[in-house]
């Protein structure tokens with residue numbers, strides 16, 4: 001049997017213990033939620049440098065630099081900026097890039113014919129069709145018409161399926 005003093009002591013001890021445990025839990029929670037500031041520019045510069053060296057190494061080993069082909073249809077202004085930035089990025093890492101800028105009224109079959117030619121061209125390593133496409137062309141059909149091996153964006157259904165391996 002606990003006397004009155006013993007009971008009070010136990011209650012105080014219990015309260016202290018509880019408060020220590022809660023504080024510890026709080027600390028752990030805080031640790032888990034602590035934010036890490038990522039310096040995006042620094043990370044990007046490191047990736048550019050890594051890729052630049054990889055391309056240099058390929059060339060030093062007697063292989064040609066990779067060749068990226070960008071396909072833009074129509075005159076969406078934002079698309080113009082994105083494509084320009086992608087060409088700049090390619091230049092920065094030393095890869096060759098070519099742009100095919102087709103008019104807004106390009107037919108689906110003309111675009112698919114171009115993609116077929118690029119798919120089988122051994123001098124082309126990567127193909128990127130800038131989206132959005134004009135309304136009369138189904139993007140899904142176009143994305144699935146880029147060879148999965150040359151699909152830079154990973155928009156082909158086969159490559160989207162492969163994303164599950166990353167989870």
Ligand SMILES: Nc1nc2c(c(=O)[nH]1)N[C@@H](CN(C=O)c1ccc(C(=O)N[C@@H](CCC(=O)O)C(=O)O)cc1)CN2
Nearest residue numbers: 078079081082083086127128129130131132152153155
């Ligand atoms: N073939 C493709 N077409 C389109 C894509 C794409 O990935 N491949 N995405 C968009 C356009 N786009 C690139 O082409 C793009 C749009 C937005 C951003 C982005 O990161 N935006 C950030 C701001 C980034 C910054 O300030 O530097 C944001 O919105 O918070 C990247 C790429 C549709 N077409």
